[in-house]
Amino acid sequence: MSAAGRSTALPTGAHDGVVAEGLGKRYGELWALREVDLDVPPGSVLGLLGHNGAGKTTAIRILTTLALPSAGRASVAGLDVVAEAARVRERIGLAGQYATVDGLLSARVNLEMVGRLYHLPRAIARARARELLERLGLLEKADILVRTFSGGMRRRLDLAASLMGEPPVLFLDEPTTGLDPQGRNDLWTLLRELVDGGTTLVLTTQYLEEADRLADNIVVLDRGRIVAAGPPEELKARVGGERIEVTLASEEGLTSAAEALSAFADGQSVTAPEELRVTMPARAGTRLVEVVRALDAAGVDALDVHRREATLDDVFLAVTGSHGSPETPATEALAR
Numbered sequence: 001m002s003a004a005g006r007s008t009a010l011p012t013g014a015h016d017g018v019v020a021e022g023l024g025k026r027y028g029e030l031w032a033l034r035e036v037d038l039d040v041p042p043g044s045v046l047g048l049l050g051h052n053g054a055g056k057t058t059a060i061r062i063l064t065t066l067a068l069p070s071a072g073r074a075s076v077a078g079l080d081v082v083a084e085a086a087r088v089r090e091r092i093g094l095a096g097q098y099a100t101v102d103g104l105l106s107a108r109v110n111l112e113m114v115g116r117l118y119h120l121p122r123a124i125a126r127a128r129a130r131e132l133l134e135r136l137g138l139l140e141k142a143d144i145l146v147r148t149f150s151g152g153m154r155r156r157l158d159l160a161a162s163l164m165g166e167p168p169v170l171f172l173d174e175p176t177t178g179l180d181p182q183g184r185n186d187l188w189t190l191l192r193e194l195v196d197g198g199t200t201l202v203l204t205t206q207y208l209e210e211a212d213r214l215a216d217n218i219v220v221l222d223r224g225r226i227v228a229a230g231p232p233e234e235l236k237a238r239v240g241g242e243r244i245e246v247t248l249a250s251e252e253g254l255t256s257a258a259e260a261l262s263a264f265a266d267g268q269s270v271t272a273p274e275e276l277r278v279t280m281p282a283r284a285g286t287r288l289v290e291v292v293r294a295l296d297a298a299g300v301d302a303l304d305v306h307r308r309e310a311t312l313d314d315v316f317l318a319v320t321g322s323h324g325s326p327e328t329p330a331t332e333a334l335a336r
């Protein structure tokens with residue numbers, strides 16, 4: 001089956017944001033993406049959450065016309081990503097997992113060149129390049145060759161390039177990978193501003209926290225399929241909020257630790273015997289010092305007790321009962 005004979009019918013309910021219906025992509029025996037439905041209303045943010053190999057980049061590539069779907073259909077800005085690919089490209093920005101800027105040019109020249117690709121008048125391209133360099137903290141390095149940039153700086157420049165054309169729909173594939181916490185926060189702020197200004201944003205991430213911070217809706221992918229979807233609050237309600245993690249000195253204490261923790265638990269605790277660790281979704285307002293006292297009273301010899309945010313792994317545990325499949329995508333038999 002090729003895309004050649006496809007009807008150009010848009011997915012049901014197509015609008016100025018992003019819609020996908022039964023989207024699939026097959027590489028040989030492997031379905032990298034399978035029966036994926038998406039609905040990203042204009043001006044909202046979708047967080048595509050999943051481990052390595054889940055199918056995030058594949059989805060982004062199809063939606064940005066870089067790959068053809070093997071099944072289903074999708075629209076971006078009201079246009080069919082296959083039949084109207086060229087027009088889709090005029091309305092989107094993409095910052096990929098790997099920076100695409102030219103190392104042999106300066107940051108400023110890179111951006112001005114992108115401006116020319118968008119047919120911006122020279123003066124406007126220059127002004128916009130300057131503004132983006134400033135907002136992304138690159139102004140001081142604007143005239144230095146990009147090949148001397150750190151990974152984080154390259155990624156920020158790549159993002160700036162994707163914003164030169166002021167695209168109504170923006171796709172960011174793991175945008176904060178390689179950024180330090182400060183850079184990550186700055187980027188989140190910038191993205192929030194863009195979305196408040198009406199931009200539709202699809203971003204991928206391996207971090208629940210990031211999806212939670214930015215997204216109006218989250219879709220969790222595992223081996224190409226959607227395993228959970230909904231607003232962050234809903235997902236977090238299913239997963240539970242913070243975790244308290246206790247690491248023990250020896251295996252003996254595992255059972256009594258789990259028992260002592262249950263007094264503070266908001267859901268099932270998980271014991272990892274090989275790691276001598278018990279993890280519990282903590283009830284809101286739980287104080288760490290009370291937990292330590294309770295463990296002490298139960299005679300548990302704890303090496304470490306700490307609080308952490310829920311992670312993607314916690315999502316998988318809550319929705320599928322397993323840790324998901326980081327870097328071990330199963331080859332799925334061809335259907336029919």
Ligand SMILES: Nc1ncnc2c1ncn2[C@@H]1O[C@H](COP(=O)(O)OP(=O)(O)O)[C@@H](O)[C@H]1O
Pocket residue numbers: 027030031032050051052053054055056057058059329
């Ligand atoms: N061009 C390709 N050819 C063959 N397999 C691919 C290709 N691109 C991706 N895959 C496979 O598809 C699955 C999903 O990959 P990808 O979409 O890159 O996942 P993610 O971005 O979530 O890490 C992986 O198993 C990957 O190895």
Ligand SMILES: [Mg+2]
Pocket residue numbers: 053056057058097173
């Ligand atoms: Mg990827």
